[in-house]
Amino acid sequence: MIPYNRIWLDALLTRDAALDWHRQGLFSDEKWQVVQARHVVHFYSPNVFVRIGLAIFTLILLLAGVGLGGLILDADSVEGFALLCFFYGLILLAALEMWAIGSARHFGSGVDDMLLYFGTSMLLGSVYLLLPYNTGVLTYACLTLPFLVAGSIRYLDRLLAAAAFVCLLVVVLLAARETPRLALYILPFAGMLTAAGTYFFAQYGQRRYDWRYWHGVLVVLELLALVFFYVSGNYWVVQQAGAAWFQLEQVPLAWFFWAFTFAVPVAYIFWGLRQKDRLLLDVGLACVAVAVFTFRAYFHVMPLAWAAVIGGVLLFATAYLSIRYLKKSGGAYTYDAAADQSLLQEIEQQLLAQHLAHQQSQTPTLGDSFGGGQFGGGGADGKF
Amino acid sequence: MRPYILRDLLRQELLTPEDAAKIEQFESAKPFSLHWELKTLLYLGVILLNLGLGFLIYQNIDTVGHAVLIALIGAAGAGCFWYAIRHRQPFSAGETESPTPYYDYILLLGCFLFLIMEGYAQFQYQIFGTRYGLATFLPMVLFFGLAYRLDNRGVLSLGITALASWLGLAVTPRELLSNNDFNSASIVHAGVFLGATLSIVPFVSERLHFKKHFSLTYLNFGVHIGMISCLAGMMALDQRVLYFPLLCLAVGFFIWYARTRHSLYFLTVAVVYGYIGVTYMLFHFVRDMDFLFYLLYFILSSTGVIIFLMNNKRFTKTDAP
Numbered sequence: 001m002i003p004y005n006r007i008w009l010d011a012l013l014t015r016d017a018a019l020d021w022h023r024q025g026l027f028s029d030e031k032w033q034v035v036q037a038r039h040v041v042h043f044y045s046p047n048v049f050v051r052i053g054l055a056i057f058t059l060i061l062l063l064a065g066v067g068l069g070g071l072i073l074d075a076d077s078v079e080g081f082a083l084l085c086f087f088y089g090l091i092l093l094a095a096l097e098m099w100a101i102g103s104a105r106h107f108g109s110g111v112d113d114m115l116l117y118f119g120t121s122m123l124l125g126s127v128y129l130l131l132p133y134n135t136g137v138l139t140y141a142c143l144t145l146p147f148l149v150a151g152s153i154r155y156l157d158r159l160l161a162a163a164a165f166v167c168l169l170v171v172v173l174l175a176a177r178e179t180p181r182l183a184l185y186i187l188p189f190a191g192m193l194t195a196a197g198t199y200f201f202a203q204y205g206q207r208r209y210d211w212r213y214w215h216g217v218l219v220v221l222e223l224l225a226l227v228f229f230y231v232s233g234n235y236w237v238v239q240q241a242g243a244a245w246f247q248l249e250q251v252p253l254a255w256f257f258w259a260f261t262f263a264v265p266v267a268y269i270f271w272g273l274r275q276k277d278r279l280l281l282d283v284g285l286a287c288v289a290v291a292v293f294t295f296r297a298y299f300h301v302m303p304l305a306w307a308a309v310i311g312g313v314l315l316f317a318t319a320y321l322s323i324r325y326l327k328k329s330g331g332a333y334t335y336d337a338a339a340d341q342s343l344l345q346e347i348e349q350q351l352l353a354q355h356l357a358h359q360q361s362q363t364p365t366l367g368d369s370f371g372g373g374q375f376g377g378g379g380a381d382g383k384f
Numbered sequence: 385m386r387p388y389i390l391r392d393l394l395r396q397e398l399l400t401p402e403d404a405a406k407i408e409q410f411e412s413a414k415p416f417s418l419h420w421e422l423k424t425l426l427y428l429g430v431i432l433l434n435l436g437l438g439f440l441i442y443q444n445i446d447t448v449g450h451a452v453l454i455a456l457i458g459a460a461g462a463g464c465f466w467y468a469i470r471h472r473q474p475f476s477a478g479e480t481e482s483p484t485p486y487y488d489y490i491l492l493l494g495c496f497l498f499l500i501m502e503g504y505a506q507f508q509y510q511i512f513g514t515r516y517g518l519a520t521f522l523p524m525v526l527f528f529g530l531a532y533r534l535d536n537r538g539v540l541s542l543g544i545t546a547l548a549s550w551l552g553l554a555v556t557p558r559e560l561l562s563n564n565d566f567n568s569a570s571i572v573h574a575g576v577f578l579g580a581t582l583s584i585v586p587f588v589s590e591r592l593h594f595k596k597h598f599s600l601t602y603l604n605f606g607v608h609i610g611m612i613s614c615l616a617g618m619m620a621l622d623q624r625v626l627y628f629p630l631l632c633l634a635v636g637f638f639i640w641y642a643r644t645r646h647s648l649y650f651l652t653v654a655v656v657y658g659y660i661g662v663t664y665m666l667f668h669f670v671r672d673m674d675f676l677f678y679l680l681y682f683i684l685s686s687t688g689v690i691i692f693l694m695n696n697k698r699f700t701k702t703d704a705p
Contacts, residue, residue, distance in 0.1 A: 014389050014393070017386055018389075021407055024410060027403070035393070035398055038398065046693075046696070049652040050648045050651070050652055050693055052652065053651075053652035053656060053693050054693050054694065057686040058690060060682055061687060064679045064683045064686070067679050109694075111690065209385065209388050212388075215385065276416040278416075285421060285425075303443075305436050305443060308439065312430065312432030312436055313433065315428050316430065317429075319422045319425035319429060322422055323422055323485045332416060333416050334416070334419075335417070335485065336415075337417060337420075
């Protein structure tokens, strides 16, 4: 089912675990050497920057290729164009299988990613072109879903999996909206049920040993499911959807959705800490911010500036006290950095550096007369 | 999944049962790290405070309470710097560890509050009059001083941005393209000069063994400011004879750097900027060709770049320092 070499995929998993244990000092140097020698991986998986560069240039190459194909074959009807797209997609996927994965042994190199995305888009494009122009979004979504699911399963691709989940959600929500009379009541719960189902599926899948290659894909699904479960019941989302689709002033069951808006983040954080589930905890923390924004969208209890100051002090104090507590008596929790976070931390460092630079530049530059909302910390211009 | 891997390694006799037991024990008892979450909260707290206080001062100018507010912000800023100085590590030319987990964030907050106060003082009392250069020069000196003394790369970034605004440039990733008037020759010249300077500083500091770990911060600013300024010189100022060779020089420099230091980031960035420059020159000088010609150019050139990037291992030196 997977075109990638399974022995190498397994070797990657083993190396990951062994490296972690080696870093923790549970694995001697010689043993780590032996494990590396026994579990050789011949994939071409370059560093993330080269991956981005390769993806950019592969995209340029493929776009120019499409242009060239169109120029030579000179398709002038919609059907001809659809056929062209179809063949182009097939050729790209064949190139992906035979050359990129087969002989060049690419795995997450940017080239194979881009071939997959572009090839899938071409196939989808050919299908779309053949549909009558007044086809509804639901039909498009239904036709797209199998391609995305198949692609994410066969090529272990996380982006396609994410797209497939969003597509599934679109299908469910649009179908629910068509329900006569009850649509309004069904919609939020349909979203929640889909998300919850996906969540438990992803959890189940991550426990299965024979699904181990899809671990990353399932983690992405789990993350999205958590986010969309909260979004489905968030008061602001429900109110806006009700106003846009059903011209409703007042949300039915308002008390329920308000309770949901505040209870779910707390529950996420509580269970995340309790189960030591990082994903649940992080999504919960993000949801708290969303809940605050939701509340502020309806009740203006405090000017924005004061809210930001108080919020900042609260956040800082919470973190400060938690770190102090953890340093003194951690127990099952710790402030020491875990080894498995290196990538996240790197990204955070990057974001931090960029943000810092942005903060500073809010101060006046040459020729600015220090007026307007530009001075000091900014914020007055609503860019954040 | 880990238990399966452990069993597998045991079966292959890569592990002794005692080791396996130790690992099993570790896996079941390993503490849950909240490091990343708490650091993010600290950072968000600082950002929110900066936004809120900056906005608050702006709103409350000319009201009764604003003197109190100013005094409070000034006191808070002074408190932050006091904390930073009290808990400082002894100076070292190398890298030093932060004395406390919150240290970097408190120092950062101090710097932000300083900027707020400075902006306020200028707005209300025009302490710098029309000498705007001084208004950016002062924080620049302060931030560079703090960054080197207290060994903080975040403050160093603030200092570099202040240096750039002193020269008249906005250099944050979001503003580099949108907030600069690249049609003005002086901005382009300042950008090229700044890019070159920032790219040279790391080599001097490496030679002197002085704060070598600041290199990446300098180079990261240097590469983008320098290359974008060169491209702007080519495209907006129409001075291709001057700026295209400069761009080639810069690309060559960073590819050389990537080759000797194994930095794939600078390799990719240099290749992308170089490709933009070459493509622009081609489109400018080879006009009125068949559409096919341009398509073939893109196909052949991007294939070439892909092959080059894929073979970067063969290209980078393996015996680098």
